[in-house]
Amino acid sequence: MVQETEGTFNIDGASLYTKTWLPDGPIKAKMIMFHGFSDHIGRYYGFFPYLAERGIAVYGVDQRGWGRSVKKDSDKGKSGPTARVLADMAAFIRTQLPSDVPVFVLGHSMGGGQVLTLASTPEYDDLIKQIRGWVLESPLVGISPEVQPSWLTVASGRLASHVMPHFRLYRPIPPEDVTRDPEVQASISADELMHNYGTLEGLAAMLDRTSGLSSGKFILSSHVKSLFMTHGTADKTTSFDETKKWFARNEAKIPDARFKAFEGFAHQLHADPGKEEFYEDVANWILERSGTKGPKVAVEAHL
Template identity: 30%
Template sequence: MNGAMDEKYTNSSLDTSVPVIDEWITSSDGVKIYTRTWNAISDKPIATVVFLHGFGEHIKRYNHVFDKFARENIEVYAYDQRGFGETAIKNKNPGMTGGWKVATNDITEALLSRRRDGIPQFLMGHSMGGGLTLNYATEGPERHKVAGYICSSPWILLSSNAPQATKRDVLLSVVAPVLSMFLPNVVINTDVDAKYISRDPVEVDKYKEDPLIHNIASLSSLVDMVSGGKLVINKEYTNVTFPVYIAHGSADLITDPKASKSFIEKIKSEDKTFIEWKDRYHEMHNDYGNTEIIQSYIQWILKRSTLESNK
């Protein structure tokens, strides 16, 4: 991001073999934002990645993922988005995201601040972060300078197979939009069931016990996320010609894999990949067989980095 850096320190307490830098920065509109960088193993990485986490969570949950990226000489920069993680605690506003327009500006600032001449830069996101990633690919100010987009279980549409999906959809599509016009900053609990994030009960327990995870959002933020996903899937985005990889678990009961497939089918990119991973739940990087998933992201990036370098 383009704002001032407030604090910078190396986090040596992590179970990781690569240098990890934690920073508090100030965004261009004065908001304190917590960031983490997993540095590549060499001074000149083969690629850099800006990563966007999912709804209710935070970037510290990805140490086991991006340590592997860094060991393959891929630098990853991520930040706790507004309303979530350490950023929410610092600003005392859990669930207050500012909406997709603000989120898009934060992404642009992150891309600009982390860009390196001659090194391909990728944008990657999970769930809510995946929806933001796809939206950025369609209309983000810096979209033409991004080498490729990677999405894990993106929130385009919520799963229609989830228990009480009808009740949820009425709340999100009818009740919340009306209430948000009068009470935009009222926060509600979205009641995400932890058992649907992973088949691994250990990971489910970690999720439940994590003090930085919450499932609340302001009405205006929630409506913006839902409507933003619908815009992504309903528009004919013929301008998306960049490389795109979407991975989605076939057993995801939080976000809809059919929406991911539909998006891939619509875009005009000649380099587009959709993999529906059999039986995987929402957080495939925290599910059984997660090494295979993580390596698929790494190999996809490395292949396109090589192509970019040979241009």
């Protein structure tokens, strides 16, 4: 029986919602998870319970500006500049360090771009050294052509972010671009925690991180030991091609690197038809680097 626990993580004036999924038996590895834009940790369905049933403890946080960490309307999308985002992430990761079992970090979409930025920031080398492996699900390395903003929109937004950093923009992502599963599409439309707002400051920072990753400006730390990058070939939100290019540029620098393309999958590999393959791949990859494969577990329905 998986043990699910809710809590809070307090940092620099913010009280962030957390949730933990713990195995009923011994913990073989830990995975710390960072979600995507207008997302929250309650939307990963059977993925986290599945990992816990395989012996992997999962630690998730609704990041600043998102999900249940939003306490009032003005909090929506107020994630802050990149320095703030990375500081929050690093502090949350440190709650599980040092550890007597291997620690892994997973980022999805916007969270994947954040994770790669963190792993490319020398200021956090001491933390990076302690992470056994990094898992990226459809990371925001580049924006899909279907939703790519014009250069004028980007330039205007960046300029305005310095004048009105907390001005909010409504940036909904069509549910049908996120997953091919009609049931999940309906649940996205009905989810009041998915507010789809971003501040000019937060959106500009997200675009800057994306540009830094896709251009090669951000140099991955030499302390990254293992990396597993995954992406659906039919993703209409983040760019499969840019993710593949990033991996090709960095593969030789990483002692243990793997890229897997999920043919025909949409943006949320964890919520798309065929998700069982993604669940199992991530669990096996983590457990193989933790010295064990763990028991075989059936994947249950996601909703």
